Amino acid sequence: MQLTKAERQFIEKQWLRGLSKREIARQLDRNHSVICRAINDARNLDWVRKRNGKVVKTYCSKRAQQNYGSNKLKCGAKFKCGQDLNWLGFVENCVLAGASPKAAIERIKIENWDFGVDITARTFYNYVEQGVTRVTPFDLRFKLRRRQPKHKKIREHKKKMGKSIDERPESINNRTEFGHWEGDCIVDKDDNAILVCIERKSRFGLMRKLGKHESKEVLEKLAEIKKQYYMKSITVDNGSEFYKITQLEDEDFDVYFTHPYSSFEKGSVENFNGMIRRWIPKGTNLTDLPESEIERVQNWMNDYPREIHKFYTAAEVFLSLTNNEPVRILKTITNNVTFLKPKRCI
Numbered sequence: 001m002q003l004t005k006a007e008r009q010f011i012e013k014q015w016l017r018g019l020s021k022r023e024i025a026r027q028l029d030r031n032h033s034v035i036c037r038a039i040n041d042a043r044n045l046d047w048v049r050k051r052n053g054k055v056v057k058t059y060c061s062k063r064a065q066q067n068y069g070s071n072k073l074k075c076g077a078k079f080k081c082g083q084d085l086n087w088l089g090f091v092e093n094c095v096l097a098g099a100s101p102k103a104a105i106e107r108i109k110i111e112n113w114d115f116g117v118d119i120t121a122r123t124f125y126n127y128v129e130q131g132v133t134r135v136t137p138f139d140l141r142f143k144l145r146r147r148q149p150k151h152k153k154i155r156e157h158k159k160k161m162g163k164s165i166d167e168r169p170e171s172i173n174n175r176t177e178f179g180h181w182e183g184d185c186i187v188d189k190d191d192n193a194i195l196v197c198i199e200r201k202s203r204f205g206l207m208r209k210l211g212k213h214e215s216k217e218v219l220e221k222l223a224e225i226k227k228q229y230y231m232k233s234i235t236v237d238n239g240s241e242f243y244k245i246t247q248l249e250d251e252d253f254d255v256y257f258t259h260p261y262s263s264f265e266k267g268s269v270e271n272f273n274g275m276i277r278r279w280i281p282k283g284t285n286l287t288d289l290p291e292s293e294i295e296r297v298q299n300w301m302n303d304y305p306r307e308i309h310k311f312y313t314a315a316e317v318f319l320s321l322t323n324n325e326p327v328r329i330l331k332t333i334t335n336n337v338t339f340l341k342p343k344r345c346i
Contacts (some may be wrong), residue, residue: 003030003038003070008061011038015059016050022075043067090122092134098278100140101125103304105312161238161257165265168256172233175201177230178321182269183222186276187213187239192286193241194294195221196276197234198269203306204318205272207298209291215244230322233243235266275301 003011012025017227025035036042044067082208084124087108091192094104102121127133135306171177178188178201187192193213207227212216218241225231226248233254246255258265279297281287292333309317312327320327 003034003064005061005065008064011035012059012061015039026094038064041067042102086269087119088133095135095137098300099304101128101135103311107305108306108308110311112311118164139258145278161243162249163254163256164169165235165256172200172235172256176234177201179230179235181231182266183234183236183242183245184269184273185210185213185239186273186280186286187216188240188286189283190285190287193217194274194286196269196282197222197225198272199229199318200268200319202318203308205269205274205298205301205314207276207294209286209294215241219244219247220294226253231298237266238261272301275304281326302308 007030010028011024014027019027021035021039022032025032028035028215041064044059044064045057045061047055047057049055060336084138088200090108091101091104095101100121101124105119105124115280124133128135128137168204172180178199180200181197182200183195183197186196191213193210195208195210196205197208206229208221210221221236222245231253233256234245235256235258236245237258238260242257248329263270276297279300303313304312305311306317309327318325
């Protein structure tokens, strides 16, 4: 244990009086070697005027305390980000633009960009908590959110809209087969809506603006998507806007409905909706939202690196599954969160 400030002052006073090091150690109940190191350290010596007016160079408690404080500041792990501020600026810019720290850091590794440092996401989160970056906890989507325990409770529903999710094959449940989708709607207070569909295996999502939050609109938009993209099934909730989509069923396409009040059974699209709300917060009038803005948000979502895909994007995985080939990196990252290496970040 280090000497305290009071102990150092006691050593200075008794040493000037002429007490031996062993006697000082005995009075302080300290080991003799501790007192010897303190008095013999040249950094702790200073000129001191004795009572008789004579100036001598001896142990100075004030200087010893200052040396202890400066040495204490050098303890602990060094600030790794300080080794390459360009890396820090790049990650900060990505996070402030909507990405997670881990997505930005892992994307750097995939693209083989050499920034000179190798820092984990946990370390970056520690820097955020310490307040040494431009990123605050309020900039991180899940940092301040408290999860409530989920209690699975399936209620009986009066109306049967179609096939229950219980009839869904295991190949869809475990996401081993490509071409199975989930659907949901984002609605505003004026009953305007956006249809959201997401492919379960690749997490590739589509957003289509609806004129009104009605079953006819949903049926028309979903029919267009079905013609354009490979779809073998879709899982939706029991909302009235979906009751007509069973008309699209044929031998190659099935519609499944979740249990009532069980949105977690289509968790992929629910998570997708949560990410969309970063750009289209609740309360936004969807009538005034242009198609170009919806397309921009959709592209941002599909070009976002996903940890579940080893930080490849949903668009890259979707294209590889469509073409039945290995995942390859696409250079189609949007301007919202650019993962293309900048010239200088700061």
